[in-house]
Amino acid sequence: MDLIWLIPLLPGLGALVNGVAGVRFFSKRTAGLVANATMAAALLLSLYAFWQLLGLPAEGREHTVRVIPWISGIPLALANGTIGMFSVPWGFRLDPLSGMMILVVTGIGFLIHVYSVGYMHGEPRGAYARYFAYLNLFVFFMLMLVLGDNFIVMFVGWEGVGLCSYLLIGYWYEKKSASDAGKKAFIVNRIGDWGFILGMFLIFSTFGTLDFRAVANAAGAMPVEAAGFGTLSLITLLLFIGATGKSAQIPLYVWLPDAMEGPTPVSALIHAATMVTAGVYMVGRNAVLFGHSPMTMEVVAVVGVATAFVAATIGLVQNDIKRVLAYSTVSQLGFMFLAMGVGAYAAGAFHLMTHAFFKALLFLCSGSVIHAMAGQQDMRYMGSLKKYMPVTYVTMLVGTLAIAGIPPLSGFFSKDEILYRTFLENKVIWGVAVVTALMTAFYMYRLISMTFFGNYRGPAWDHGGGHGSHGNGHDPHGGHGAHGEWHGPHESPKSMTVPLQILAVGAVVAGFVGIPAALGGGNAIEHFLEPSFVARTVATEHATAPARSEAETLSAAAQAAESKGGAQAETAAAAEHGAPGETAQHISWAAEMGLMGLSVLVGIIGIMTAYRFYVRAPEIAESLARRWSGAHRVLSNKYYVDEIYGATVVSGTLGGANGLWAFDRMIVDGAVNGSGWLTVFSAWFSHLLDKYIVDGLVNLVGALLEESSFMFRRFQTGLIQNYALVMLFGVFAFVSVYLFVR
Amino acid sequence: MITTTHYMVLSAALFTLGVVGVMTRRNVIIVLMSIELMLNAVNINLVAFSHELQNAVGQVFAVFIIVVAAAEAAVGLGIILSFYRNKETVNIDEMNLLRW
Numbered sequence: 077m078d079l080i081w082l083i084p085l086l087p088g089l090g091a092l093v094n095g096v097a098g099v100r101f102f103s104k105r106t107a108g109l110v111a112n113a114t115m116a117a118a119l120l121l122s123l124y125a126f127w128q129l130l131g132l133p134a135e136g137r138e139h140t141v142r143v144i145p146w147i148s149g150i151p152l153a154l155a156n157g158t159i160g161m162f163s164v165p166w167g168f169r170l171d172p173l174s175g176m177m178i179l180v181v182t183g184i185g186f187l188i189h190v191y192s193v194g195y196m197h198g199e200p201r202g203a204y205a206r207y208f209a210y211l212n213l214f215v216f217f218m219l220m221l222v223l224g225d226n227f228i229v230m231f232v233g234w235e236g237v238g239l240c241s242y243l244l245i246g247y248w249y250e251k252k253s254a255s256d257a258g259k260k261a262f263i264v265n266r267i268g269d270w271g272f273i274l275g276m277f278l279i280f281s282t283f284g285t286l287d288f289r290a291v292a293n294a295a296g297a298m299p300v301e302a303a304g305f306g307t308l309s310l311i312t313l314l315l316f317i318g319a320t321g322k323s324a325q326i327p328l329y330v331w332l333p334d335a336m337e338g339p340t341p342v343s344a345l346i347h348a349a350t351m352v353t354a355g356v357y358m359v360g361r362n363a364v365l366f367g368h369s370p371m372t373m374e375v376v377a378v379v380g381v382a383t384a385f386v387a388a389t390i391g392l393v394q395n396d397i398k399r400v401l402a403y404s405t406v407s408q409l410g411f412m413f414l415a416m417g418v419g420a421y422a423a424g425a426f427h428l429m430t431h432a433f434f435k436a437l438l439f440l441c442s443g444s445v446i447h448a449m450a451g452q453q454d455m456r457y458m459g460s461l462k463k464y465m466p467v468t469y470v471t472m473l474v475g476t477l478a479i480a481g482i483p484p485l486s487g488f489f490s491k492d493e494i495l496y497r498t499f500l501e502n503k504v505i506w507g508v509a510v511v512t513a514l515m516t517a518f519y520m521y522r523l524i525s526m527t528f529f530g531n532y533r534g535p536a537w538d539h540g541g542g543h544g545s546h547g548n549g550h551d552p553h554g555g556h557g558a559h560g561e562w563h564g565p566h567e568s569p570k571s572m573t574v575p576l577q578i579l580a581v582g583a584v585v586a587g588f589v590g591i592p593a594a595l596g597g598g599n600a601i602e603h604f605l606e607p608s609f610v611a612r613t614v615a616t617e618h619a620t621a622p623a624r625s626e627a628e629t630l631s632a633a634a635q636a637a638e639s640k641g642g643a644q645a646e647t648a649a650a651a652e653h654g655a656p657g658e659t660a661q662h663i664s665w666a667a668e669m670g671l672m673g674l675s676v677l678v679g680i681i682g683i684m685t686a687y688r689f690y691v692r693a694p695e696i697a698e699s700l701a702r703r704w705s706g707a708h709r710v711l712s713n714k715y716y717v718d719e720i721y722g723a724t725v726v727s728g729t730l731g732g733a734n735g736l737w738a739f740d741r742m743i744v745d746g747a748v749n750g751s752g753w754l755t756v757f758s759a760w761f762s763h764l765l766d767k768y769i770v771d772g773l774v775n776l777v778g779a780l781l782e783e784s785s786f787m788f789r790r791f792q793t794g795l796i797q798n799y800a801l802v803m804l805f806g807v808f809a810f811v812s813v814y815l816f817v818r
Numbered sequence: 819m820i821t822t823t824h825y826m827v828l829s830a831a832l833f834t835l836g837v838v839g840v841m842t843r844r845n846v847i848i849v850l851m852s853i854e855l856m857l858n859a860v861n862i863n864l865v866a867f868s869h870e871l872q873n874a875v876g877q878v879f880a881v882f883i884i885v886v887a888a889a890e891a892a893v894g895l896g897i898i899l900s901f902y903r904n905k906e907t908v909n910i911d912e913m914n915l916l917r918w
Contacts, residue, residue: 794914796849800840
């Protein structure tokens with residue numbers, strides 16, 4: 077476990093090698109091998125570390141490795157007037173939550189690396205190595221994010237995955253829409269990061285440390301802000317802004333659908349399984365902070381369920397296969413935030429894990445379909461693909477049933493846990509969530525129906541040439557139409573179908589770690605994850621105190637204060653609010669089973685409706701779309717959110733920038749130019765003075781001398797005899813004077 | 819009997835001839851010759867008084883002046899020759915380079 081720092085480092089090294097040497101010198105085979113080998117090593121190391129973690133006692137499952145100090149001891153003033161030392165080590169911490177995350181990241185990351193070998197084989201050599209360098213770099217930063225033991229290391233990973241997301245969305249940067257989508261994702265994420273950074277500042281100024289454990293313990297010692305809006309509420313709201321950016325929640329979800337411009341494995345890894353769940357992970361990591369701010373929790377839950385609902389409605393009418401999945405991802409992330417918001421951190425993290433399996437599976441399947449259709453993403457031009465690509469069909473069906481919540485697949489357990497916990501908390505939100513679950517089942521089965529059932533609606537192909545290679549996966553040169561002829565839809569190569577099959581198995585069995593007590597399971601994952609969500613020092617004392625909702629927490633706090641007195645008792649009660657383990661509001665076993673049955677029923681209804689609309693009687697869907705054409709148009713255009721943002725935020729920013737530019741041009745530049753003009757003018761004036769007054773005086777003297785000398789120079793005739801004559805007269809004169817005047 | 823007065827008259831006449839020559843002639847060579855005339859007028863005067871006063875200094879002076887006159891004539895003729903080569907004339911009115 078002391079080697080956990082190697083887990084992020086290995087993919088980082090892979091990225092370095094591929095990025096520096098690979099893009100120039102490596103063959104495709106070598107580049108793919110380097111990337112996959114580092115990922116495999118990281119996966120093995122993660123499994124080993126996780127195994128060691130399981131070997132520890134439940135309360136002691138936390139291991140911190142400080143690699144090197146990074147920022148050591150900068151004294152900074154804190155909010156309470158004291159001086160805190162701002163010191164940040166490169167520290168990694170393995171605890172149940174990060175343990176689960178590294179397994180998800182390295183496991184699914186490895187499968188997607190393998191898949192990419194097949195999916196990207198049509199790319200040129202340098203671009204291929206570049207792709208794997210980016211992908212490895214992403215895994216490096218993602219592991220840094222989940223393993224970091226303080227906010228700063230997490231933030232390094234947080235920004236790093238944003239960068240890799242930008243790089244990979246814009247992987248086909250020659251395409252304008254792809255580079256635009258990359259920029260959009262990056263900029264929208266920056267808005268969220270602004271909140272995250274402010275939250276970090278406030279945390280440091282409040283607690284004097286940025287270590288997760290220390291912050292959680294310090295926050296656990298503070299009272300729950302049940303009554304109003306305090307520092308913790310502000311911190312958690314700011315952090316949640318960061319989470320909305322990274323995890324594509326309202327109002328910052330707009331970048332995720334556009335991010336589908338990237339290669340499909342990227343969508344699967346970054347925009348479904350790992351990076352977008354970073355926000356959920358961050359909320360879970362700071363569960364104690366969030367638990368102490370009921371107001372923020374309400375905001376999180378409402379935003380989560382609203383996002384889930386809105387995204388699901390948009391997903392109902394999209395025709396691009398990847399966009400349906402993108403909106404589905406946004407919707408499922410909403411579910412995770414809903415879980416976080418109602419205090420069911422473990423359920424949210426559980427859903428994060430199962431979602432990583434089935435959504436990565438769905439994306440990879442869609443990639444397989446796109447591969448088969450030579451880059452076609454519009455489902456209206458697919459259909460009947462079941463007979464051409466059976467493996468993809470079966471695995472995608474498994475993923476669909478999992479996300480729809482059909483037992484015993486993984487999505488059922490996690491989603492049902494969230495719905496159950498929401499039901500205990502708030503009936504209205506629960507109602508919305510159930511409707512969303514219905515829509516989830518509907519649009520996912522709609523996707524399946526339009527893609528795999530019905531009549532083939534795609535372009536015709538030449539039956540003559542490669543007919544024999546249609547049915548099976550031995551045609552490595554069929555995809556993308558970039559090379560050679562397209563011989564119609566075909567099953568993908570082994571390197572793509574094998575990860576699909578493994579992920580399908582994962583999507584089936586991943587839920588079994590969280591079988592709820594009502595079904596006779598132990599809900600193992602919840603107990604496993606629980607220590608990550610509580611303040612350590614006090615959690616051991618009162619692990620099972622019956623405190624759940626805010627009011628109860630208060631009353632419990634009051635009781636505790638009576639019995640024990642002082643602030644310490646209050647902190648104990650506060651900590652229990654963060655502990656999601658045992659709930660007081662047990663409803664009867666029958667009711668729980670009823671809820672479970674309802675959610676299964678909802679899933680089945682959604683699937684049946686979609687089957688009826690899109691397979692049995694497609695005209696129903698069309699007539700519905702005609703009858704509700706207004707609503708259909710609004711949904712097809714994604715509620716015009718992009719347009720509204722474009723009209724308000726974007727053009728507002730542009731207008732502001734233009735205004736500032738004009739200010740710069742007119743006022744600032746004007747002042748500079750004005751002073752310039754002033755100087756030029758005064759210089760001109762001084763020039764005049766110099767020219768006419770000073771030079772004039774000098775010239776006047778010269779001119780006077782010249783004029784006066786004009787008459788005298790007449791004497792200088794140059795005639796020697798003239799001079800001699802004058803001299804003679806002179807001599808005469810002197811002699812005359814000498815002779816006569818004397 | 820030839821008295822000192824005769825010498826002085828001759829000297830004055832010669833000197834006047836020289837002065838008039840210098841004043842009136844346009845040919846530089848003539849002017850130079852007129853200068854020689856004036857110098858020799860002075861010489862006559864010096865020798866006459868040397869004889870009258872029985873003092874040899876006057877005659878030393880006369881010999882000295884003859885030497886100087888010879889040198890002066892050589893230099894002057896050299897200048898004139900050089901001028902002639904440049905201007906193809908010895909007219910004194912053309913010698914006006916030092917004019918304003």
